[in-house]
Amino acid sequence: MTHTDWPLWEVFVRSRRGLSHTHAGSLHAPDAELALRNARDLYTRRGEGVSIWVVPSSAVTASSPDEKDPFFEPSADKPYRHPTFYEIPEGVQHL
Amino acid sequence: MATAAARDTAGSPTAYEAPAGPGDTDAFQRAFDAAVAADERIEPRDWMPDAYRATLVRQIAQHAHSEIIGMQPEANWITRAPSLRRKAILMAKVQDEAGHGLYLYSAAETLGVSRDELLDKLHAGRQKYSSIFNYPTLTWADVGAIGWLVDGAAITNQVPLCRCSYGPYARAMVRICKEESFHQRQGYELLLALSKGTPEQHAMAQDAVDRWWWPSLMMFGPPDDESQHSAQSMAWKIKRHSNDELRQRFVDICVPQAESLGLTLPDPDLQWNEERGHYDFGAIDWSEFWDVLKGNGPCNEQRLSRRRQAHQDGAWVREAAAAHAAKHSDDTTGATRA
Numbered sequence: 258m259t260h261t262d263w264p265l266w267e268v269f270v271r272s273r274r275g276l277s278h279t280h281a282g283s284l285h286a287p288d289a290e291l292a293l294r295n296a297r298d299l300y301t302r303r304g305e306g307v308s309i310w311v312v313p314s315s316a317v318t319a320s321s322p323d324e325k326d327p328f329f330e331p332s333a334d335k336p337y338r339h340p341t342f343y344e345i346p347e348g349v350q351h352l
Numbered sequence: 353m354a355t356a357a358a359r360d361t362a363g364s365p366t367a368y369e370a371p372a373g374p375g376d377t378d379a380f381q382r383a384f385d386a387a388v389a390a391d392e393r394i395e396p397r398d399w400m401p402d403a404y405r406a407t408l409v410r411q412i413a414q415h416a417h418s419e420i421i422g423m424q425p426e427a428n429w430i431t432r433a434p435s436l437r438r439k440a441i442l443m444a445k446v447q448d449e450a451g452h453g454l455y456l457y458s459a460a461e462t463l464g465v466s467r468d469e470l471l472d473k474l475h476a477g478r479q480k481y482s483s484i485f486n487y488p489t490l491t492w493a494d495v496g497a498i499g500w501l502v503d504g505a506a507i508t509n510q511v512p513l514c515r516c517s518y519g520p521y522a523r524a525m526v527r528i529c530k531e532e533s534f535h536q537r538q539g540y541e542l543l544l545a546l547s548k549g550t551p552e553q554h555a556m557a558q559d560a561v562d563r564w565w566w567p568s569l570m571m572f573g574p575p576d577d578e579s580q581h582s583a584q585s586m587a588w589k590i591k592r593h594s595n596d597e598l599r600q601r602f603v604d605i606c607v608p609q610a611e612s613l614g615l616t617l618p619d620p621d622l623q624w625n626e627e628r629g630h631y632d633f634g635a636i637d638w639s640e641f642w643d644v645l646k647g648n649g650p651c652n653e654q655r656l657s658r659r660r661q662a663h664q665d666g667a668w669v670r671e672a673a674a675a676h677a678a679k680h681s682d683d684t685t686g687a688t689r690a
Contacts, residue, residue, distance in 0.1 A: 262468065263670075263673075263674065265461070282455060282458055282523075282524075282527075283458050283461075284454065284458065285467060287670075287673040287674045287676070287677035288673075288676070288677035288680065288681070291673060291677070298447075298451075299451055299454055299455075302444075302447070302448070302451065303531075319397075321397075322395070322397045322398055
């Protein structure tokens, strides 16, 4: 049996105008054009999308799961970045 | 910052740091156990026990193979569908099954196995698919019975898998379950049309239900006390309900549906048990189940040889596409940039 070893692509679908593309899944295809066609057949059989991006999986750079605590730690200790941090007298409107 | 690909849905899960010693393994195991206990999802690059990975590969591959092999019994009737409407519906359904197989192969690949490896194992008979597809589709009514009963049993099995502890598998199941509902309803509608048709059509519908009922009940797997993988899979939250629990749920759903169809289920022991709040049903012939599983069903050989043939017949397409891609690898493709 011949093995083709087609590269893997990540598929992003914009479900309708005004929304961003979101990750739908992945598939194998020999090139970008066929990846797009396969993505259309695989991820938009019921009108789920108006636009598709395909990206070679090998082109994605990811943060490591092992680093997740130190890597995201700086955002965890700054409650003053949230509007709920501030006390506003009752009755003050539009704030 | 790791430079490895994200591979959230597919690819090799090699990016996590392998434990350096037994002490580390314990820490990884504790983190894994805690995540499962907290109902968090395990993602491809997380550390996971080898047995958890192997169980998922076995189950997801078997599930993917079932979707692909499952195209055959129904595709058998595409050319003989009684109307253009039914033909279009059946083609869309069979195409969905192919799609479901692809979602699942992608999910399996996130565990570090390749697509080719999985297909090789299917073709060599080293990985299984659901035994239900080793039964023949003898009449048009079988298309309806498959949609109602086989897809109905699959949905009962699959809805809890949407909450499976392994993220990519759970996400694939969400997509699949959304699409399965059409499969079940078209089957039910088809059977209803036959049941309300001529006496011959009604008899055909009844015959199909008679043949598919018991194999559908077997789809939930062996009884809980004989199911070798169940306990561990439940502990890992891959499985959320036992085989017998899901089987009972399916029976309870089907009985009133059969009444609305004007058809009977081929089980004289089927009756409502007020005390249990469930339908009692007759004993399942497990010797038939094990026999079909061993390869002695009516269509085991036919299904596998057809699959191998289809793969061989498609070889020139795969080769041509690869050659075209290599030839134009320097071009910008027909697609425009985002």
